Amino acid sequence: MTFSDLGLRPELLRAVGDAGYTTPTPIQEQGIPVALQGLDVLGCAQTGTGKTAVFLLPILQRIANAPRGGLRALVITPTRELAAQIGDNARAYGKYLQVRSTTIFGGVSMSPQTDRLRRGVDLVIATPGRLLDHMERGHLNFSHLEVLVLDEADRMLDMGFLPDVTRILKALPTKRQNLFFSATMPREVEGLIKRTMREPVVVEVTPRATTAKSVRQVIHHVTGEQKRDLLCHLLGRGNMGQVLVFTRTKVRADRLARALAGTGRRVAAIHGDKSQGARTQALDGFRSGRIDTLIATDIAARGIDVDGISHVVNFDVPNVPEDYVHRIGRTARAGADGDAISLVSHEEAGFVRAIERLIGTSIPRESVSGFTSAPPAVLPRRGPSGPPPGGSFKRRSRPPFRASGSRPAAVRRQA
Helix, strand or coil: CCHHHCCCCHHHHHHHHHCCCCCCCHHHHHHHHHHHCCCCEEEECCCCCCHHHHHHHHHHHHHHHCCCCCCCEEEECCCHHHHHHHHHHHHHHCCCCCCCEEEECCCCCHHHHHHHHHHCCCEEEECHHHHHHHHHCCCCCCCCCCEEEECCHHHHHHCCCHHHHHHHHHCCCCCCEEEEEECCCCHHHHHHHHHHCCCCEEEECCCCCCCCCCEEEEEEECCHHHHHHHHHHHHHCCCCCEEEEECCCHHHHHHHHHHHHHHCCCEEEECCCCCHHHHHHHHHHHHHCCCCEEEECHHHHCCCCCCCEEEEEECCCCCCHHHHHHHHCCCCCCCCCEEEEEEECHHHHHHHHHHHHHHCCCCCECCCCCCCCCCHHHCCCCECCECCCCCCCCCCCCCCCCCCCCCCHHHHCCC
């Protein structure tokens, strides 16, 4: 099947061809025809499967087929980087159509966004916090809205945006098409689907909580104090191209970036405390290859959709197992192979066991001379109702990706 078989307008087919795409991905093949019919769609897919085109192409076709005044479609997404990326895709796919789109997110001045909204737009891509800011100031009119997209719904709720999303939904027309995309289906997402969607068509191309077979996974056991030296050693081997490194905190990301800068690698860090300009510059540099090692926290990395990442390194093992699947899904894109390396300290053994239970397989262990820690067999095991003795494993009592509730407005508005 080709894109020309999906029922898209010639202008969209031309733009898709300009972008270098000829054959739709499985989720595009299944989802685009359904979305073009105006039906509600629930897409279950990881980042990197091509899901953005599943909602953007039908939205652009709908707007172009029946031009009318007013905002026609709204896309809500959890992070600034992802909003910017979707905005870029909307402009690329719609460049031969008279469709006005804009992105609105925090970290930058509201004035240019307000001016664009007042001039009139057909499509808005927004993060929840800044969208509410504009709504409260009367800058948005939803009376003509026909399509709502919630992208990465599980992560949006996990970041504490459930109250914001609920407020936004109450302000929208009830008669509309809903397109929801989520890699996992925690209870909150399922509840939102039941309250919001009308007999959605489920498009699921990858079994939930699975990892791509083309990703080579490996664990290196090491002490916490040796992690930085081990990473420098691995990078110094010279066989690692574009590397995405995950840390648990912003402070650790900055410290690691300073340490790795002396290895000859071109390094940048990206997290929520960075200005929007710095985040954009780092991400653009990583995409272009000017930066070959990008250090990120989970939230900041949510908008990183870059082909050609050869290695994902878990400098800190995620304490939520699903985050591991999200992280390593950044490599091995578009048919390529990739490597996922996890540096595991004694205290993180419980996190690894939770990850292996989720993905249903054991991750291979490899030792690196001079950097070995306690072997897996003697690491403390988690008891039936608590963390390993002396360990720091803290399993969430709530289901994975459950919303953490309303956060302080000052924090929530950063997205």
